[in-house]
Amino acid sequence: MAKRRVTADRDRRRNRVQPEVQEDQTGGAASQRHPDRRKFVALVFFSILILIISLTLYRIKSNPRSTNELLSVYDRGLVRTNVNYQEILAENLKVSENTSYRHFKYPVLAYVTPWNSKGYELAKRFNSKLTHISPVWYDLKSEGTQLVLEGRHNADLGWISELRVNRHALVLPRFVLEAFPKELLRKKKQWNKAIDLIVTECKEMGYDGIVLESWSRWAAYGVLHDPDMRSKALQFIKKLGQELHSVSSDRNPEYHLQLVYVIGPPHSENLQEHDFGPDDLQNLSNAVDGFSLMTYDFSGPYNPGPNAPLSWIRSTLKLLIGATGTSEKGLAHKIFLGINFYGNDFVLSEGSGGGAITGREYMSLLEKHRPMLRWEDNSDEHLFIYTDNRGIRHAVFYPSLKSISLRLEEAHAWGAGISIWEIGQGVKRFQWNCGSCKTEHQCFLWLYICFEVSEYIDTLTITMQCTGTSAWECKECKFCYVFVFLPPILFCFSSLTGREALARAK
Known part of the structure; x- marks a missing residue:
């Protein structure tokens, strides 16, 4: 009896212990899952x-x-002559988020080039601030006795559709006449063929018109020195304008296709045969909707200096449309005063040299050389001097907020529009900067x-x-x-x- 009682007690104790062990094991597993x-x-x-x-x-x-992104550069006190490179580097990537309100009340034409493709994005973003957009797409060339229009492969209809979502700026691709001028202007068949190619392309692609560049080419070929050829050249432009005006716009049947003609500034007050003068402006005023005046490239590699002195711009306008207040000012509204968004880096040593620079290169120079910018009163432009790693001195002229502001004021005073060459190569004040490379302009x-x-x-x-x-x-x-x-x-x-x-x- 005693053995059975002891065995039973042991069994009961074992049974009591086993649940405790199970609980400990369960708790251990749970504790493993808790982490x-x-x-x-x-x-x-x-x-x-x-x-x-x-x-x-x-x-x-x-x-x-x-x-302060919605504040204008004027409100922020950035439009002034005493600027420094640190300020430009810090501010060049900022831009107002207000992309719809137009501050400049006269027409604004912006060129866009395939080699600076950022211009396509900017044209879409600032579409509401522009009245005309001209993508540089077409060339009319001679191939033997035939005329060939090249450039449709550049055309981006999807981009044009995006531009027209809000129905703001007109799209007028640039056409350059590179065909042999003597053949083109003397032969009526060639004449008509060229006009037909251009007008047909506008119809098929749904453009709002064209920007035509030919005068500088004709001057280079020397055909404008011949009075008869010069007369034919003007007649050709008139005829092209009339043909474009006879075609209704796809966007609005009440409007016709437009013609904007590119002209260079006269070289001096004593007009030469190859200069486009006030009589030519008056002669074409009914056939041409606007004149894109190239008031830049005043200086070159072998005569370093400012890009477009304000006094020179003023004298050019005075020469073409007369003194302010005269009846000729009626044509000022057809002028697109040229403003360059590029600059020049000129070599100052013997032999000279250098050439155009874009915003990317300008920012790189500022970061590398940390120069002192100075304001040139004679030209109303900013410039700086630096010495490269070979010990050669350079002079850099590049548009600033102040220089652009003065040129906008000048155009406004005359009642003229502006044309920008070109929006894809300027300082990228509207891009986001990652902070690690404060001078990358396309970051x-x-x-x-x-x-x-x-x-x-x-x-x-x-x-x-x-x-x-x-x-x-x-x-x-x-x-x-x-x-x-x-x-x-x-x-x-x-x-x-x-x-x-x-x-x-x-």
Whole structure:
């Protein structure tokens, strides 16, 4: 009896101990899972926190009250003669977000070139501020006895459709007459063929007209020295204008196709045969809707100096349309006063040299040489001097806010429009800067998102690096704050979900 009682007591004790062991084992397994749960909860909390921070930054960035981007350069005190390179480097990537209001009440023509493709984007963005957009697409050439129109491969109808969403600026591609002028102007058949090719292209492509450049070519060939050939040249332009005016615009049948003619400034007050003068302006005024006046390139590599002295611009306008206040001012509204968005880097040593530079090159020079800019009263332009790594001195003339402002005021005083050559090569005040390369003018970004996942996730490293390449271009949508963090978060969640599923399957 005693043995049975002892055995029974042992069994009861064993039964009491086993649940305790089971509980300990269960608790141990649970304790092993607790860190995993804590990691998961921490990850969820971290993800939510990052999203909140990202959205907060986005709202701060997108709130115009938190920045001065809506203030004009005049309100911000940037239009002045005493500027420095630091200010230009810091401000060149900023622009007002107001892309719809036009401050300049007269016509504005902007050229866009295939070799500076950023102009296409700018034309879309600032479409409301422009009245005419001229993509540089076409050339009319001679091939033997035939005329050939080249350039349709450059045409971008999708881009034109985007421009016309808000029905603002007219699209007038530039056509350059490179055909042999003697053959073109003397033979009526060639004459008519050239006009037919141009008008037909406008009809088929749905353009609003054209910008025609031929006078400088004809002058280079020497045909304008012949009074008869000069007369034929003017007649050709008239005929082309009449034919374009006979075609209704696809956008608005009440309007006809337009002709804008490119003219160079007279070389002096004593007009030569090859100069386009006030009589020519008057002669073509009914057939031509506007004259794109190239008031730039005043200086060259072998006569270094300002790009377009304001006094020279003023004297050119006076020569073409008369003194302010005279009856000839009635033609001022047909003038598109040329403003250059490029500059020049001239060599000052023996032999001279140098040439045009774009905004990208200008910013690079400012960053590298850190020059002192000075204002030239004689030309109303900014310039600076620097010495390159070979010890050669250079003079750089580049448009500034002040110089452009004065030229806009001059055009406004005459009642003239402006033409910009060209919007794709100027200082990129409207691009976002990543901060690591404060002088990149077309700042492109690679977003490198690196994961090191070990037992769910140990580290999450996010870096942004400016490569200076066209891999991914920031378009200032400001959603990058969310974009940068969202992919790794989704990746981590998918990783956790997959691992839990595998664990349960085992």
